[in-house]
Amino acid sequence: MSDDAPPADKPIPVKKAVTLGGICDVISLLALSCTWLGSLGRYGWFFDLLSHFRLQYVIVCALVLIYALIRRRTWLVLISLISLLWNAQIIHAFHQTAELTPFPGEKPLRVMTFNVLTENKNQSAAITHVMQTDADIVCLQEVDESWRAALEPLRIKYPHHLEELSEVHFGIACYTRLPMKSSEVRLFTIWRLPTLVLNLDHLGRPLTFIGTHPNSPMSAQRAHEWREQLSGIATLVAGLTGEVIVAGDLNATPWCEGMRLLRENSGLDFRSVDPVWPPTWGLNLPMMIPIDHVLTKRGLTVQKRTLGPETGSDHRSVTVEINHSTP
Template identity: 85%
Template sequence: MSDDAPPADKPIPVKKAVSLGGLCDAIVFLALPCTWLGSLGRYGWVFDLLSHFRLQYVIVCALVVIYALIRRRTWLVLISLISLLWNAQIIEAFHQTAEVADTTREKALRVMTFNVLTQNKNQTSAITHVMQTDADIVCLLEVDDSWRASLEQLRIKYPHHLEELSDGHFGIACYTRLPLKSSEVRRFSIWRLPTLVLNLDHLGRPLTFIGTHAIPPTSGQRAHEWRDQLSGIATLVAGLTGEVIVAGDLNTTPWCEGMRLLREKGGLDFRSVDPVWPPTWGLHLPMMIPIDHVLTKRGLTIQKRTLGPDMGSDHRSVTVDIVRSAP
């Protein structure tokens, strides 16, 4: 037996911790490509999903510019600045989409759309908010049988209504004080989600109001159904000759492919004096996006657009005042 002392255990090498700079570099190289891939929405649903977060991309790109300046990386300053400006100009295009019209000729038509959230525990406050807004046309989304009793106030207030409450998270109800000529429930795509169509009289002219709730495009199949639903609505609108209003939770941001279909194929547009990019969904999330909209056709202009307060839903209500543009 040897008298030599046993060799001491060698220390186990510890992997070097990731540096803050390396982590920032990784975030930068992941974030910047998203701002550009989001512009390829017509070529794939994943790309289109990335297009929804333009507001967040502006903030991220601004932070990257600051980071690149601190690290003295001229090439990164240039790329991030271009990316920032690219996203900012996309948002700016929807800041004001109509000029102020002469509103002295006739009373504005007030339209409200509100995704109240099926499991909203604050139904009383939500309906009170709707009642106090006193819109001429109200479109409520995610109303199911649990909302039936709460909706009675609206049935009393408004002489005409159309409800489809049996479709769970895609239940929908419309109420109006305008003269109602006819109404119907239309279903597009194989999911057959309800879209309400009301043929109204607006100051002596025919007006078609379409209320809808599009399926979220969060997978390949859902994105396909989402496009079919929006495309079907666009085809319906394209065949109408009178004034048209489309409102609801479209699960569509102003700059995504679905909105392009509605605007180009259906002839719809925002025509809004106020910006349409402020977020309406995800009130307490960093990924807040504008997906609740009112679009018009045939010379109708939105002179005022207001977002409602937190009423227990993950959406804010959208209320607009609409007037006819001068011929």
């Protein structure tokens, strides 16, 4: 017999297997969390950045809901359904923001805003589209010196214009056939990005048209400047007594914090019979969003809203027809 004692039993570590279902649950929760974090936009620029993608969240929530139903995850079904309905109601709030009650016999005022893209290789197609649209007021963004020659047909067509052909994607130009009393260039924030202010006459009434293009809120500093510019425009509009139209690439979706600041503090609103949520930027990308807008103040209603064709820009033009609405 051996004197050696038998070895003591060693505890066997318990390992938890990482299952595919568990990984899918975590991914689903992370995807759904963007919905709720995006609702905290007023508390931080990154949260507000997440708010822009409500259209995508509807699709994601629907996919998670289907997955949860298949896997019989009751808790995940509930969370995804609530998230889906939350995003859907936010989008639906901008499906129709006004009812059409125009003055009888009034000809609509046609307004176009179009970010033509500085490096657009098809300038002639973009300008041809603008000419054919034949709007009463045209606001173009991202026009620099390379666009000077291409813009000549608009200078000939429209009796009044104001151009700031700045570099770094923030040049802006406005053209109109309405009588123009005066015009000026406003520079907002420390970046001094140009905003054009045109004082016009429309059917015997004073009309202020403001064309603008704030920076995109892709970092803390840029988001701060973006909000400052939108807030500055809101302050400007709040002090105006006549009719006002604000148009441009606002780098803001209808449901983000920057847009809330612009609308809440100025009296501006979409006042549109047609929905304002269809995407205008990135239509060939999965992250397409609506960031090009026309807002009005004091009895002006958008009775029709049309997106233009693809003409070499990453944006589609937005053309609206505006009427005075009866009380």
